[in-house]
Amino acid sequence: MPLGKRADCKNAKYAGIWPSRCANVCDGIQEAFQVGFDFVAVSLNHEKLGTGVPGPHTCIRSDLDLQSQSWTSQVVGIASAASGPAGGEDCMGAGGHECGGESRRSELSAVLEKEFGWASYLGLQAVILPSVASQSEEEMPLVAQAVSQAMMSKTFLQVWVQVPVALDRGEHGRNYDKWHCIRALSNYHQQVRLALVLGEDLPEPSDLDVWTGEPVRSAIVPVSAFKFNAKGYPTLPKGHQNFLRRLFRMGVQVIVRDDALGHRLGADAIKSAQDPENNPLRVYWEYLSFLFRGMEQPTENEAAELDYRDYLQSPLQPLQDHLESATYEVFERDQTKYTTYEEAVYRALLDKFPGGASGGRTPVLMVVGAGRGPLVLASLRASKRAKVGIKVYAVEKNPNAYITLLHLHQKEKWGDTVTIVHQDMRHWNTTERADIMVSELLGSFGDNELSPECLDGAQRFLAEDGVSIPQSYTSYLAPISTSKLHEEIRNLKELKLMETPYVVKLFAHTLLAENQEVFRFDHPNRAEVVDNERFRTLHFERPAGSGPGILHGFAGYFESVLYKDVLLSIRPETHTPNMFSWFPIFFPLARPVYLGCADDGGGRISVHVWRRSARHKVWYEYALASPEVHPLVNPEGRSYAAEL
Amino acid sequence: MPLGKRADCKNAKYAGIWPSRCANVCDGIQEAFQVGFDFVAVSLNHEKLGTGVPGPHTCIRSDLDLQSQSWTSQVVGIASAASGPAGGEDCMGAGGHECGGESRRSELSAVLEKEFGWASYLGLQAVILPSVASQSEEEMPLVAQAVSQAMMSKTFLQVWVQVPVALDRGEHGRNYDKWHCIRALSNYHQQVRLALVLGEDLPEPSDLDVWTGEPVRSAIVPVSAFKFNAKGYPTLPKGHQNFLRRLFRMGVQVIVRDDALGHRLGADAIKSAQDPENNPLRVYWEYLSFLFRGMEQPTENEAAELDYRDYLQSPLQPLQDHLESATYEVFERDQTKYTTYEEAVYRALLDKFPGGASGGRTPVLMVVGAGRGPLVLASLRASKRAKVGIKVYAVEKNPNAYITLLHLHQKEKWGDTVTIVHQDMRHWNTTERADIMVSELLGSFGDNELSPECLDGAQRFLAEDGVSIPQSYTSYLAPISTSKLHEEIRNLKELKLMETPYVVKLFAHTLLAENQEVFRFDHPNRAEVVDNERFRTLHFERPAGSGPGILHGFAGYFESVLYKDVLLSIRPETHTPNMFSWFPIFFPLARPVYLGCADDGGGRISVHVWRRSARHKVWYEYALASPEVHPLVNPEGRSYAAEL
Structure with missing residues (x-):
């Protein structure tokens, strides 16, 4: 039965x-159900398969044991080498590389x-592979x-590779490299997944970050990782709980x-367990x-953004395309954003017109790109608060939003x-x-x-002494690891779609630096020749001690000065609280890039970035x-460009 | 509210x-809801759009009239020319081609x-275009x-082209050609759809078949098409009802x-209508x-096949791939098929061993490709009925099904x-x-x-005197029109996937001949040199009087003689009743082909077909x-081949 209710x-x-x-x-399934679990992992070592792997053999006689639906939802298979005598813990203890003989490898x-083949025949969802810790580097290419080969023909079967979450950095590096060998040789196939094995001890939380960008599908917690409290009940250490x-x-x-x-199960726990359920x-x-x-339950904002997690959206092109009513509707719901704009206009009005309108002339405020009018409303609120009467021009090119503005003009009696x-x-x-020109033309970058x-x-x-709100804006980039987005982008297949930046609520990712x-x-830009082209080379340094990892692209953010110290930001360090109008932007790399240990020359990530323009x-x-x-x-903008 | 409950x-x-x-x-929406309807069609002619189209204007003031969800689900737009004074019925009456002046066209x-743009801004699902009957041939390219252009930028907006279902063949031809102009110029875009307009009279059912293969999205029934019964209630003629x-x-x-x-609404109807609902x-x-x-409710078989209607499946390759347990499970449910096999084995046993086993030798029956054993079971049933004891060999290459057979052997005490x-x-x-060799190796073709x-x-x-069950099998082809499948296949994008035959439960299609x-x-084939390569040129003749149409590919079927007059068939004319193991196969054409009227040289469809082979x-x-x-x-089988 489900562990709890969560969407x-x-x-x-x-x-x-x-x-x-x-x-x-x-x-086995019936017992698991009685205890609360929803599926069982069982060995695939069937005597009649003719693999020659010695027993114990699987508890599956044939596919007739269960209905096909049950095979798919209630059973995952365990590949033999996981429990066979040639692999396993003994072998790891004996030194890894020396495991098994030539015949085993072949x-x-x-x-x-x-x-x-057998798992696929049964219709299982997944096969759990032996732990990489129990296998040598030489065996990895064979496994991969x-x-x-299985990924070429078994359409639905997933492979879950067991990788221990190691305490020791050297061991972590070796495990990671073996996992990397399997997934890279199988070309980052989206059915090749991680089964993290949590041992008795875990490394520091920062050393666990690497897994957030990886395709983790399951976590195996051995009973031996549990501690027992005073009453004999099993518990996990704080670090395990958080992870x-x-x-x-x-x-x-x-x-x-x-x-x-x-x-080591305590007497009370055994009693409690055996009383109603009869199973420890x-x-x-x-x-x-x-x-x-x-x-913790997700916040209201988090709940609203659930469906957008790691979901790729093409950036809007409000200049080229006319935005749709529903798009305006969504953005207008962001109260924080418009309150911040209101504050910026308010401060600017007070600064420029400290005693109200000067010399009888009514200050002029223009909203350029007025959409359906939210900045007009915010500016009028600011004017009222500042007690500075203003004349507003709402300039909008979208012929459809123009109709809305006319309707609003009438309704609001402007x-x-x-x-x-x-x-x-x-x-x-x-x-x-x-005197003041207000705009909201910023994108995620x-x-x-x-x-x-x-x-x-x-x-x-x-x-000439007019103020632009915003006064300035700056973009930021960070290298990230995100298997999820890499898979999504690869699935798009076309080059054009694989070198486009995407707006995305980054979720399953790791910031690498x-x-x-x-x-x-x-703004305003009073230069004689205005040049909006740019070029930068950025050098990122991963934190000292970082283990191996993988780079999939770059996350982009912006920070904007609306007016003096009134800021608007989606940069993680300075993010305007409770503002949801912008998700980050993601600049993908076509190929994932392996990063070695930071202390071993793998710490630097450099990227060149251009902003380029042509006539249109x-x-x-x-x-x-x-x-x-x-x-x-x-x-040359062959795959993506914003049209002027 | 829904008209009724149907899945x-x-x-x-x-x-x-x-x-x-x-x-x-x-x-308008509230009234429609009260009466039972779920959406309304309203004009898009807004004064402020600046189109210059004279009134009456739309009942939409701006997007603020409704929530965005309502725009999408409860409103479709009507393009102006549909109701403008320059188009409409008057114009059609005046002779079609002469409608409007040069300025209107420009x-x-x-x-x-x-x-x-306005419809897309509102978030409408569709825009209904003017009837092709009200527009001239010269205008069609402009509309198209x-x-x-709209299809390039309006991601979700559909266009529903009004086409009257004409009684007169000449008129039908002209309407069809205008519709064809729009959809062909917009490259058969899947958001370009038909809104069939049913007039007072309809042509013969066979003349309506053409629409089954076309992308019909809606049917517009004018109130004037209704007749009134004795009590004054509106009804439609039989032909309308069936269509x-x-x-x-x-x-x-x-x-x-x-x-x-x-x-013309009768007094009773008005009374009934106005009493509870107050709306005629x-x-x-x-x-x-x-x-x-x-x-009529769908039959049990039809209900089970609902999800497969027009759903493309790659043909199985049981020789190259090992079938999965769930696949066998589905096929084994087809009782009709195995009863038919049982009958064939029964007849063959009686013919060959009329007095039971001859001379003490037990007759030998081999099931080649035994899978999980259904033909073994059918043969044993036949043996029992015929009172001829047999020795059975079940030959199976799939190592996983082999495990099932061993399990079954034990369970059935064979x-x-x-x-x-x-x-x-x-x-x-x-x-x-x-003596008898039984197999079930047939595909849809x-x-x-x-x-x-x-x-x-x-x-x-x-x-030497052994019998093969089946004794023979023959494939059949028919040309078909199926916009639905053509769109599905185009969406696959890759050449490889666009020239592959697909197994598919053909639903929205028209048989053209x-x-x-x-x-x-x-079988057996006792030729000295066995040659399984083939070549045929087929000439299909569409029925005399057929109007214009469109060809998307060919449907394939098979008919098999299991033994003497025991047949197995999925050819429509001879389909074995209640058998569901095989859907037809579809051989697609990359480009739809326009067919003129049959009486005007557009009646013949010819195709060359090869069965070719290489070593593997x-x-x-x-x-x-x-x-x-x-x-x-x-x-050369560059995109699809069955591996030996």
Whole structure:
């Protein structure tokens, strides 16, 4: 039964059990159900498969044991080498590299091929591979080849590679490299997944960050990792609890592996467990459920953003396309954003017109790109608060939003206070001059919706001492690891879609280094020749001691000065609280890039970034410079450009 | 509210109303809801759009009238030219071609562009275009260009082109050609859809078949098409009823157009309508609901196949791939198929061993490709009925199904009666000779799963006077029109996937001519040199009087003689009743081909078909020869081949 009720943790609510013994699969499932678990992990080592792997053999007789639906939802298979005598803990203890003989290596592929075939025949969702810690580096290519072969033909079968979360950095590096060998050789296939094995001790939380960007599908917690409290009930150390909760949020399913049951279970726990349910495993399921139910509930904003997590959206092109009513509707709900704009206008009015309107002239405020009017409303609120009467021009090129503005004008009885102008701000002819020009043309990367070009065009009718709100904006980049997004982008297949930046609520990702400033724009721009092209090379340094990892692209943010110290930001360090109008932007790399240990030369990530323009369009180009030199992404804007 | 409860008619249960007048859209929707309808069609002609189209203007003031969700689900827009004074019925009456002046033609594109933009801004699901009957041939390219342009940028907006279902063949031809102009110029875009307009009279059912293969999205029934019964209630003629039910089954949504309300409504109907609901439109909705609810329920087989309608499946390759447990499970449910096999074995046993086993020798029956054993079970049943004891060999190459057979052997206590052989039938060495060799290796196109090659390999151990069940099988082809499948296949984008045959439960399609025999195979094949390659040119003749249409590819079927007059068939004319193991196969054409009227040279469709083979594979090639010569599809099996 589910561990608890949550909408945000996908399948994490269904936990599994890897029993120490199982006489037949049907009873095994029944027992698991009684205790609370939703699926069982059982060996695939069937005598009649002819693999030659010695017993114990599987508790599955044939596919007739269960209905096909049950095979798919209630059973995952365990590949033989996981429990066979040639692999396992003994072997790891003996030194890793020396495991097994030549004959085992030559037979490994054959065994996996037969067991993958058998699992696929049964309709299982996944096969759990042996722990990489129990296998040598030399065996990895053989495992990877078998996995790759299975991925070619077994349409639905997933492979979960067991990787221990190691305490020791050297050991972590070796495990990570073995995992990397399997997934890289099988070309980052989206059915190749991680089964993290949590041992008795865990490394520091920062050393666990690496897994957030990786495709973790399940977490195996051996019974031996549990401690027992005064009453004899099993509990996990604080570090385990926190990490499991992080994993739950990522939708990771937990599997309890019964490796030492009964050895240390306290008398009370046994009593409690055996009384109603008659199975000591019940208390482990109850503990997981307790952990799961104890997680903080998502905030209102988080709940609203659930469906957008790691969901790729093409950036808006409000200049080229006319936005739709529903898009305006969503953005207008962001009260924080408009309150911040109101504050900026309020401060500017007070600064420029300290005693109210000067000399009888009514101050002129222009909203350029008025949309359906939210900035007009915010400006009028600011005017009222500042007690400075203003005349407002609302300039909007979208012929449909123009109809809404006319309707609103009537409804709000704006009369002469507000004039609606159906014009592109770059081409409007007026003799009026604005004291304050307000706009909301920023994209997730600041200038990416062409705010610089639009405001340069509009500053003709800004008074000489006029103020632009915003006054400036700056973009930021950070290198990230995100298997999830990499898979999404690869699935798009076309080059054009694989070198486009995407707006995305980054969720399952790891920040590899601190973000750095990229491009900055100031308004008004009084330079003789305005040049909005830019070029920067950024050098990121991963924190000292970082282990190996993988780079999939760069996250982009912006920070904007609306007016003096009134800021608007989506940069993580300075994010305006409770503002949800912008998700970060993601600049993908076509190929994942392996990063070695930071202390071993793998700490630097460098990237070149251009903002380029031609007569009718503006675009970004970028190229990884370190640790590898990659070809230019999006040269000449071949795949993506914002149209002027 | 829905017209009725049906799982098989998609959105057809939601009907719409196109009111004669509407003061404001919000009230219009409320009225429609009260009467029973789920959405309204309203004009898009907004004064402030600046199209210059004269009134009456739309009842929509701005997007603020409704929530964005309501715009999407409860309103469809009507493009101006549909109701403007320059178009409409008057114009059609005046002769079609002469409609409007030069200025109207030059402004048509601009009006459509603005109204499409406005509809998209509001978030409407669809815009209904003017009837093609009200527009001239010369205007069609302008409409098509505007539609095509909208499809480039308006991601979700559909365009529903009004096409009257004409009684007169000449008129039908002209309407069809205008519709074809729009959809062909907009490159068969999947958001370009038909809104069929049903007039007072309808043509013969056979003349309505053409629409089943077309992308019909809605059906507009003007109030003037209704007749009134003795009590004054509106009803539709029998032909309309039948056609509407066909359309309902295709998921088509009906829109009642209020063009003449109250003119002829009977007193009782008015009373009934006005009593509880106070709106005379209620009786029309009730009539639609009556029609909808009166449809025959799908049979059990039809219900089970719902999800497979027009769903493309790659043909199985049981020789190359090992089938999965769940696949066997599905096929084994087809009792009709195995009863038919049982009958064939029974007849063969009686024929060959009329007095029971002869001379003390137990007759030998081999099941080649035994899977999980259903033919073994059927053969044993036949043996019991015929009172002829047999020795059975079950030969199966799939190592996983082999495990199932061993399990079954034990469970069924087969003992010495059945021997399980884990071998590929082409390579098994045995001195035993089969009196009867039973196999189920047929695909939807008969030989496409390589039954000929497998049985040729297995006939080594068929006794000289042995019988093969099946004795022979023949494939059949028919040209079909199916916009739905064409769109599905185009969406696959890759050439490889666009010239592959697919197994598919053909649903929304039109058969353009009778099927013809293609390839035949007999077993055993005692020819000195066995040649399983084939070539045929097929000439199909569309029925005399057929109007214009469109060809998307060919449907394939098979017919098999299991033993003497015991047949197994999926050819429509001879389909074995209640058998569901095989859907037809579909051979697609990359480009749709326009067909002129049959009486005007557009009656013949010719195609060349090859069955070809190389050392390790077998594949089909085909090419349209008439009415156009197309390049060869799948030359050298570059995109699809069955592996030996």
